[in-house]
Amino acid sequence: MAPERLGVCDAHDHLFLRSPQLPGQELDSAQAAADELAAFHAAGGRSVVQWTPHGMGRQAGRLPELSGAAGVHVVAATGLHQAVHYGPESLERLRAEGLAGVFVRELTEGIGRCGVRAGLIKVAGGFHGLDAHARWTMAAAAEAHRATGAPIAVHLELGTAALDVLDLLCGEWDVPPHRVILGHLNRSPDLAVHRKAAETGAFLAFDGPSRAHHATDWRMPDAVRSLADAGFGDRLLLGGDTTTAGARSVRGGPGMPHLLRGVRSRLQLALGEGVGAELTERMLTVNAGRAFAVEW
Template structure:
């Protein structure tokens, strides 16, 4: 394999064709951690994605991994209908999402890596609508690997998943996303992935702005990691202004080439099409204009277009 490509649910595209990227959101998701907040209606998820497209977003990362209600065939239909690129996810979340899936959580690192690799190279199996795997693969292919950890904690399963994700990324050059609970343990997980062979500049640290510490963020950027800013519209925990101030300091400190923007809304009670607020489009309709006023148009282009395209671009072989 050769060349610079981003692997979307409908096929490989050139990174420069993505446009504005929402680096982290969900069209479908069900988890026992969010009862009553299921995203499982194709029509409503289509309408929510349409609202996002109306804000100018050209690419969405569908960040729902194995075992949490993925619907890759529906995602493909939405992508085709709306003309939005969608990069779908393989991998697994933190273990607390899987209390009744021992067949998954007891897998070895080698087994997990085989499953992740198959979805990246061969495509999603028939079982991918609910979990992942299966012999018939006709629902498109994943474009990145996701893993997750708890708050300053790692279970044995999560360690195996990180090892598997690192090994697959080392082999294929595929991008990796890490769910960091409240932004914790970023350095530690980055080191674990590197020890598994994953280049640090393949990794996006999701939810890093749940710990809005610009000094920490600049340390991580210096290691090459991408910084996932996806915490807007969570005013019970922090005002948007705090996150914007943090982002502005990171750009001023030289870390702007590592910043990514997304929403990670992830629940039906917060999707307008499901009857909630603020909606998938909030990040780009309400939040991004304030970011633009703080850091300027050139920096916003890097945040929303240049950086995510570079992160999502596959690199074939560990030497790259």
Template sequence: MTVRTVLGDVPAQALGRTDYHEHLFQVSPLLPGDELDDELRSGQEAQSLREAGIDALVEATPIGLGRDPAGMARIAERTGLHVVATTGAHRQAHYPDGHPLLASTEEALAERFTAELVTGMSDVDGTGTGIRAGVLKAGIGYWSISAFERRVLGAVAVAHAATGAPVMVHLEHGSAAFEVLDELGSRGVRADRVVLAHADRNPDPGLHAELCSAGAYLGYDGMARHRDRPDSAVLDCLLATAERGGARRLLLGGDVARRSRYRAYGGLPGLAYLPARFLPRLVREGGAELAELVVVENPARFLDWADGN
């Protein structure tokens, strides 16, 4: 079992406690004033996550949104975190009209995604880095898949077939989960190679159990968003889904993703919230064995490059 990190391939069992979804660098027109674009501060925030007990993270920023592969590699070296970078594209709303990515064909997107997995990602200024991505990403809107988003899903499927790399899909408010699995499945991507990010934004354990039974991984990453729902809603859904047979398909992340929510940039609650605040509650209410599954065993299994290059 092998996971591709920004510092090279590592055995999946070496990852340790893994945060499946964070952003160290991100710039989006949807988030003005919330840019993550300072390597020193992002590195300090990553260090706080490491000191709180997390050993690995997936940096989920795809192409065109301020992703900084070289910066990720330096942060990984300084902190000792295993950092898995992402290629692919986000949902269309993150790209302004006229962005060159929006005009790309499925074939061009697939070629680029595959190259970033096998050869290396482009840096912020477009130059090659030789630092390889380890996860493919696509995104959709709320109960909608635009023509661009459908091309990205198709390109992700092609790149997955060529490499075996795992696939993350952003679901807006947790919508259209089965529809995404059907779209990818029709292109040869098995559900057990896919994590549905933000599944917990629709905290429906019955639906989640069905998705897990289909083989998909579910990303729970909505904690510390108390304006929308309390952490208890995320935790209760996780526990109920586990009780319905989904324990081996659940992943945890913070998806903090905003300058205003990083302590190192002057905000709250910071990346350490997940291991310091949420995980102890999971251990108390669900037991240490379930917590071990969710933060160690499941992400190692998901991030493994099955039959990959």
């Protein structure tokens, strides 16, 4: 589909997610996912990019039906998260199979036997650094990117190690910076790091407002204003990153609609009349289309 058809886009969220790190908070209910998508659509949302990677309960086969029923485009992911989210047997099997090949297959042929193809590669860094697992997964992501053109979306642990990630992906493995999307930068409000990352040409995702304990809502306007004033308004994205059942709007949490009903209005107010509205809409529409577009 053409990038402009994405419409208002939640650039990082989860309809389904399962991890031993989140016991009892799994996003595994198809009905709750359908209700959340309907609530997002009612708030004006038209696209959701699900960053749930391989082996974390993506339920990719359900996505087409959910998307069609809600009238919301859904982009699925391949990739691999931090090692703590997997058992050793799973990781050994992927090593034997060839991780880059798994990513390429899910991007070009489909996830499992459901036929749903992924549209991006999701990987993860560590807290203020990159361990051997992160380097392995990012090497595979770079190889899969070269084979397909798919963008690489990176979970930054508490918003850290952004420059390490760019040095590795773009410096060592020649991934074009505009094909890298750095997630969670709002969780580490280091404006100097944000600016250096933006200067490379990478996309910066401010994507944690549904996680209220990070206090991301009130920090975000200063970071966005600083980057926009420096001329990087075209590199910025917004997302919700709903990762627990209790965070869904249909379970009483902020969920996906909060991005449009809360964060958007807060940003517009903080950035000023006219300028705030234009920049926020660009982050939700044009920028997202550019970040996730691929000539397959």
